[in-house]
Amino acid sequence: MKSSTLTANLSNWKFNIIFYATLTIFTGYALLDTFVIPKKYSTDTKRSQVTVKEVVNTGAKSESRKRPEGFSGPHGSSKHESRTASTTSATADVTTTIDTVSSDTVLGTYSDSVKTITVSEYRANDTSIYVADVRLVGDATTEDSEAYTSRDLIKTAFAEDTYGKNVKAETSVTAEENNAVLAINGDFYGAQNEGYVIRNGVLYRSTSGGNEDLAILTDGSFKIFSEDEVSAEEILSEGASDVLSFGPGLVIDGEIAVTKDEEVGKAMASNPRTAIGILETGHYVFVVTDGRTDESTGLTLYQLAEFMESLGCTTAYNLDGGGSSTMYFNGQVINKPTTGGNRISERSVSDIVYIAKQN
Structure with missing residues (x-):
């Protein structure tokens, strides 16, 4: 009897060791597979076939808009109508202002024959x-009358020039590899298993995550849409060159589109933020805020939306924030990214949105 009991106990003991060892190995692999092991994915070669030509002139200034109290620095301008659609339309001839932006602190400027960039704090x-x-700015047509369009301004890039999971690099590294003069972090698509991924007219992922996305169309206009209402194939056929899937939309048709208590997932109420906005075709703003430091608390989504609206954005969109929030300009990181929240350093991310130097 004792021998049988001892044998049974030994069998149970061996089973428990094998079971827990297997469980530990499986759990460890799952964590590595989710967060560490890079996976390079193949490409869905569906591509937008829409081509839009645009001639841009400079001239008249647009109207000044009143800013909310509490903001210091330059302000933009915009005319916006009632909120009936979520597309900022492009026109054949666009008039923009190229006056020097006045601000408490201008950190740097860049200009070439087709664009100007002013970075302010x-x-x-x-x-x-x-x-x-x-x-x-300027008459950007080439000898064969092909226009340098506003869409040519905004570009996107994957870390290591590769679409995949856990394929990451610091924003500044990807920026330098792509000859960027200006760059911000993107939507960090690689941290998610769902959400549309379209880059440079190529559809990489069509699985809906129910997100509110930003489509950058081939004419340079912005469109905010819901993945629950529009498929990836449909937005591609509408002329989307790039689709960023994070959100939410901050400003739509010149109106704040979030509530005062709205937040993203597990985001803190006040956080470092990254956003992109359009004032009119050919005029855009890239915005990054500090946060999680003694010097900077960070912004709520509503405060960010209010700020984007104050700049004159007709459409503005929230990108990945927190430790990812990084702005790179002219060879250096401008802001103070916090990575894990305990030190000032860049976080490695899946992708960037950038403006290239003129070759």
């Missing part, structure tokens, strides 16, 4: 906010 809600004002 604002201060609001106990937070440093960095704004890159990007404008298409």
Whole structure:
């Protein structure tokens, strides 16, 4: 009897060792597979067939808009109508202003024959906010009359030039590899298993995550849409060159599109933020805020939306924030990214949105 009991106990003991060892190995692999092991994915070669030509002139200034109280720094301008659609339309001839932006602190400027960039620092809600004002200027036509369009301004890039899971690099590294003069972090698609991924007219992922996405169309306009209402194939056929899937939309048709208590997933109420906005075709803003430091608290989504609206954005969109929030300009990181929240350093991310130097 004792021998049988001892044998049974030994069998149970061996089973428990094997079971827990297997469970530990499986759990460890699952964690590595999810967060560490890079996976390079193949490409869905569906591509947008829409081609739009655009001629851009400079001239008249647009109207000034009143800013909410508490913001210091330059302000933009925009005319917006009632909120009936979520597309900022392009026109054949666009008039933009190229006056020097006045601000408390202008951190740097860049200009070439087709664009100007002015990077300024604002201060609001106990937070440093960095704004890159990007404008298409001049007669950018080439000898064969092909126009340098506003869509040519905004580009996207994957870390290591590769689409995949856990394929990451610091924003500054990917920026330098792509000859960028200005770059911000993107939507960090690689951290998610769902959400549309379209880059440079190529559909990489069509699985809906129910997100509110930003489509950058081939004419340079912005469109905010819901993945629950529009398929990846449909938005591609509508002329989407790039689709960023994070959200939410901050400003739609010149109106704030989030509530005062709205947040993203597990985001803190006040956080480092990254956003992109359009004032008119050919005029864009890239925005990054500091946060999680003694110097900067960070912004709520509503405060970010309010700030984007104050710049004159007709459409503005929230990108991945927190430790990912990074702005790179002219060879250096402008803001103070916090990575894990305990030190100032860049986080490696899946992708960037950028403006290239003129070759």
